[in-house]
Amino acid sequence: MDTDRTVYTVHAPNAASDVAGEMAAALAASSIAFRQSDPLYSNKLLSTATRVFGYADTYRGAYSDNADIRNDSDLLQQHGKTFGATDNIYEFCWDNKHAGLNVLVSQEVLEENLYDFESYKVNADSFICTLVPNSSYPHIKYSPGGLIYRPGGCNLQHATSLAFFMLVYAKYLEQSSKSVTVVANEDPQKIHHRGSANPSVKHHRRPIKCKEGTLYYMSPYPNPNLLVGALVGGPGEDDEFADDRNESSKSEPTTYINAPFVGVLAYFSANPNAI
Numbered sequence: 001m002d003t004d005r006t007v008y009t010v011h012a013p014n015a016a017s018d019v020a021g022e023m024a025a026a027l028a029a030s031s032i033a034f035r036q037s038d039p040l041y042s043n044k045l046l047s048t049a050t051r052v053f054g055y056a057d058t059y060r061g062a063y064s065d066n067a068d069i070r071n072d073s074d075l076l077q078q079h080g081k082t083f084g085a086t087d088n089i090y091e092f093c094w095d096n097k098h099a100g101l102n103v104l105v106s107q108e109v110l111e112e113n114l115y116d117f118e119s120y121k122v123n124a125d126s127f128i129c130t131l132v133p134n135s136s137y138p139h140i141k142y143s144p145g146g147l148i149y150r151p152g153g154c155n156l157q158h159a160t161s162l163a164f165f166m167l168v169y170a171k172y173l174e175q176s177s178k179s180v181t182v183v184a185n186e187d188p189q190k191i192h193h194r195g196s197a198n199p200s201v202k203h204h205r206r207p208i209k210c211k212e213g214t215l216y217y218m219s220p221y222p223n224p225n226l227l228v229g230a231l232v233g234g235p236g237e238d239d240e241f242a243d244d245r246n247e248s249s250k251s252e253p254t255t256y257i258n259a260p261f262v263g264v265l266a267y268f269s270a271n272p273n274a275i
Helices: 017-033 040-060 073-078 098-110 115-129 153-175 213-216 255-270
Strands: none
Touching: 017 040, 040 073, 098 115, 115 153, 153 255
């Protein structure tokens, strides 16, 4: 790629609770992952997470509120990030973590009896109830094959995330839970991914500029490079999947699909009798 990859920074006293909070959460989660295999690195991650969270807590506000950052309110509304949006507590996707926050903090109420956080549990209860089939207040749909479906973007980000949250909340409530995993019979051949679609450096030594990749993007042939372990957006509400690079919502692989899916698999690996 020959496009600019500009790195931005934010400094005190400018607010950046959203950016710093996301960073702190990622660092803290990583510290848990490395706790057994590399405790020194884990401690470094945790101390950094604490320091970054301190910035988020001290200089409160969105980074986009800073004078030198372009703030397009219409664009923010389109992405469901406007404060006070009525369905925010039911959202969890790459740019909205409200539902995950409510489920996570509910653990403090259910297991530690910290009732100061009761409002989070109320929101989590409401969120989980909207996911149950035949709910009086449905927030999602189910495809004919039983796949969770929610319009907008890569659908499997919703299916994997919501399945993960139901398992987590069920564990908090000490109830059994089941989930259905839908797996394609064949791997998609034309996924929406530049590294997979373009020829590798082994066969194409010269760098491929941004617009030069159009030739390979429009190719009728399968991608030459296999992405092992990647999950794409998946089928629509009719369970139909188009193996087409142009349909990015169905054919694009993303980390925010893989991550919650790993959580679901980890649960069933540890609890094989739950299936």
